[in-house]
Amino acid sequence: MASNFSSIPILDWSLTLDPATRQQFVGQLRHAAINVGFLYLSNSTVPQGTVDTLISYIPKLFALPQDTKEKIRMANSEHFLGYSRLGAEFTKGKTDIREQFDFATPHVSRWKPGDPDHYRLWGPSQWPDEDLIPGFKAAMEEYLLQVQELSYAVAKLLSEALGLPPDGLSKFYDSPELMQHRSKIVKYPVVDTSSQSDQGVGPHYDAGFLTILLQASDHRGLQVQNLSGQWIDAPPIPGTFVINFGKAIEFVTQGLARATSHRVVSPKGTTPRYSIPFFQNISLDARLAESVLQFPPEILKLRELRGDVATTESVNFSEFDREPSGKVNLIGRVKSHPDVAQRHYPELFAQIFPQGLPAHGSAY
Ligand SMILES: O=C(O)CCC(=O)C(=O)O
Numbered sequence: 001m002a003s004n005f006s007s008i009p010i011l012d013w014s015l016t017l018d019p020a021t022r023q024q025f026v027g028q029l030r031h032a033a034i035n036v037g038f039l040y041l042s043n044s045t046v047p048q049g050t051v052d053t054l055i056s057y058i059p060k061l062f063a064l065p066q067d068t069k070e071k072i073r074m075a076n077s078e079h080f081l082g083y084s085r086l087g088a089e090f091t092k093g094k095t096d097i098r099e100q101f102d103f104a105t106p107h108v109s110r111w112k113p114g115d116p117d118h119y120r121l122w123g124p125s126q127w128p129d130e131d132l133i134p135g136f137k138a139a140m141e142e143y144l145l146q147v148q149e150l151s152y153a154v155a156k157l158l159s160e161a162l163g164l165p166p167d168g169l170s171k172f173y174d175s176p177e178l179m180q181h182r183s184k185i186v187k188y189p190v191v192d193t194s195s196q197s198d199q200g201v202g203p204h205y206d207a208g209f210l211t212i213l214l215q216a217s218d219h220r221g222l223q224v225q226n227l228s229g230q231w232i233d234a235p236p237i238p239g240t241f242v243i244n245f246g247k248a249i250e251f252v253t254q255g256l257a258r259a260t261s262h263r264v265v266s267p268k269g270t271t272p273r274y275s276i277p278f279f280q281n282i283s284l285d286a287r288l289a290e291s292v293l294q295f296p297p298e299i300l301k302l303r304e305l306r307g308d309v310a311t312t313e314s315v316n317f318s319e320f321d322r323e324p325s326g327k328v329n330l331i332g333r334v335k336s337h338p339d340v341a342q343r344h345y346p347e348l349f350a351q352i353f354p355q356g357l358p359a360h361g362s363a364y
């Protein structure tokens, strides 16, 4: 019988600051990683002011005129960065009812002719005109910087929690100037469920290492699938982030850090739900099948005690066993945003969608 969970643990980052309580935090992180795959983090290193400033911009960002938003649409960007209008994205063959802007940490594309296609995946963000939303770009870039720092600090503690040295995961990151992490600002509108689905985003796993999610409005909607397949609510808790693990870290930790399936149900009531996930990436070149880590037997025992996870309907990033991380991520982006892919990666698009653009999204 698999151990199971009915709520998501809340971890207090301030425990890490005192040597007397640090190990308590590390133990809680070990439990959350192995048995749940999700946690809330309170009292993190990200200043509340940075969070509040960014949140204050969200309604203004989505209220920009539609043509202003379309000027920076994702289809312009071979990096899959920019604006996606409502209904432009697919998960498991169904339209996700969300509108979003994808941004990323500052990065200059390293791609040059002859390099693999997936080097083109990372590059500069598209920003709305500064005059139309003054201060927004600076607020987002500051947020990205702070959350990036937090993500590296969490990775160190996770490494310890799994019985590795603190730098046990660092070989998966390139030097900072070669790395790029992504984020997006998402709006889930209220839908009329008598005529529409309530799929904010369908069941899926995240692809990378760590996801640090800010639930930026007071709405339920995020749900997490437990080991026996039931959907557990992960409601917003003020002053916290939600952290979860992606398929890449699950792969290299032999399933110790669990990638847990999750989804968002459209909000009820009268106001939209907002969220800001941050996806910590690993090196585009990382070949995970060659980099699986070794763990102490007492840690591996905990995975055995957890037991097997019920099969889920979530989308899988199964190519990690043969392709470099950048290629796996590119394939995921092509499936989620086929219109962008058709324009910028026609060959890969044709392999994945031999019949052309899916009418209703048939990506998975
Ligand atoms: O909006 C949320 O709360 C979660 C979004 C999510 O899981 C994703 O975009 O990967």
Ligand SMILES: [Fe+2]
Binding pocket: 204, 205, 206, 262
């Ligand atoms: Fe996700």
